[in-house]
Each structure stands twice: as C-alpha cells, then as structure tokens.
Amino acid sequence: MAELIESSSSGSFNFDVFLSFRGEDTRKNFTGFLYKALKNRAINVFIDNEDLCTGEAISPKLLKAIQGSKISIPVFSKGYATSKWCLLELSHIVRCHKAEGQRVIPIFLDVEPTDVQNQTGSFAGPFEEHKKNFEPDTINSWREALRVVGNLKGLVLKDDANG
Numbered sequence: 001m002a003e004l005i006e007s008s009s010s011g012s013f014n015f016d017v018f019l020s021f022r023g024e025d026t027r028k029n030f031t032g033f034l035y036k037a038l039k040n041r042a043i044n045v046f047i048d049n050e051d052l053c054t055g056e057a058i059s060p061k062l063l064k065a066i067q068g069s070k071i072s073i074p075v076f077s078k079g080y081a082t083s084k085w086c087l088l089e090l091s092h093i094v095r096c097h098k099a100e101g102q103r104v105i106p107i108f109l110d111v112e113p114t115d116v117q118n119q120t121g122s123f124a125g126p127f128e129e130h131k132k133n134f135e136p137d138t139i140n141s142w143r144e145a146l147r148v149v150g151n152l153k154g155l156v157l158k159d160d161a162n163g
Helices: 002-006 031-042 060-067 084-100 111-120 121-133 138-151
Strands: 015-021 070-076 107-109 156-158
Touching: 015 031, 015 060, 015 084, 031 070, 031 107, 060 070, 060 084, 070 084, 084 138, 111 121, 111 138, 121 138
Parallel strands: 015 070, 070 107, 107 156
Antiparallel strands: none
8 A cells, every 4th residue: 555655646735645534443453553554654644633733623624634635545444434524524535536636545444345335334324313413415425425435446454364
C-alpha cells in the first residue's frame, strides 16, 4: 500500500493520506498499526486524535484535512456506519473524489464490500437508527457515498490468520 501512496502525484497538499475509521473498532489495532507503518515510511498522515487540538471544532478541521489530502483511506469495520462522523467524512471524501480526483483506497476490515455498497449486514441496522435523527437527503447522501466507495477496488481483510 505504501507504494501506491508514494507514487501518487505531488501537488499542494497538507497531507498525503486522510484516515477515516471508527475509533472504537480499529484505533488501537488495525488503524493504529496502519498509521504507524505509513508514518515510518515518511508519509504525512492525518489521524483525528493526533491532528486535532483539544477544544477545537471537529467538523471544519476534518473537512479541511480531507480536502487537503492526496488520498483518503476509509477503513470500513462493522461499526463504521453507526458513526455519523464517519458517514459525514465519507460523504466529503466522495465529493473530493468526484470533483478533484482525490484517490480513495477503501479497506474492508471484517466486512464485505457488498455490505458497504448495499448497506446490508452490519451496515443495515445503523441506517434504521439514523432515519430517526437525520433528514432523508442526509441519509441518501450517506448511502450514495457508501455505494461509490464500496464499488472501488480496495483491500478486503478477513478476521482470520491471513487477514
């Protein structure tokens, strides 16, 4: 994966990579290891707990970091769709992907790409909950973002010895 990132075109970016992930699911394991591996290769990575200052508004800083990144890597885990922040980030990632050609490399960690694309499996239930709290346009934008990124070629990692 580092080769994909290192060979990416250069430009005026603040970050090489933006990591989008559900903290409760992956911060202390997969995403933490990925972050360290990328940093060890001198790749400038935005990760929320290191690059946000205490007391700072989360949304504007995250959106600016996404826009200022060459590549976004959403790490889809079973709990990803439960987080409105993850879904908001993903919608913005897709806007940057479509409008600015930002590269998106999805990682499917113990979830199937088809569950992300179609909001099935662990992605179905959270949308029933989100419908209670968010407008239909917001829900539709999240569903579309999941469809778009779920259809991109990415890394599928299973919960087994080879994953």
